[in-house]
Amino acid sequence: MIKVEVVCQKNNNISQIKVWDHAESGEYGFDLVCAGVSSIMIGALNALNELDYPFNYEISPRPLILIEWSGSDEKQEMMKIIYYQLKTIEEQYGNYIKIIEKEEFQ
Template sequence: MIRVTVLRSKDNLISEFEMTGHADSGPYGYDLVCAGVSAVSIGSVNAVMELCDIDLNIEQGTDGGYLRVTIPNSIDSTIMSKVQLLFEGMLISLKSIELEYGQFIKIQNK
């Protein structure tokens, strides 16, 4: 199962998120849940870095079953608003996947 944990500040802003595990919804190379989650998350990270021109703190596992992204604290508030919008959009897409394939992915906010 893929577990997505979203850490939020006291202002309810996303400060980091972590994804662990594998969906195992199909054979390797044919796992549509894994492919969808990967496309949404990596696409969102790339969009934030490109469109907001910031460096995120990124940790990845060697087997593809781990991603942790931390947003630096020192970001200008205008840029932070853009980062938040893009990552909230990512969460909406992931929640859509969870709604359809909840036995393979769980999302929680902390």
């Protein structure tokens, strides 16, 4: 199962999205849930980079993709778009992806 951890600040802004593990919804190379989640995350990294948004990231073969927001509130929409895309997959394929929402304590 793919796990997604979304860390929110008290003002409901998203400070971090971390995605790891495999969906195992199909054979290797034919797992549509993994393909969808991977496309969302890699596309988001490409968009954040192209738009020159302030963010940090980590990618590892574990598999793990981590996006940390370091920008201002007015450009926060991109993190929310990523969240809503992942949430849409969870609504349809809840047996293969789980989103965990956490509140950031400061």
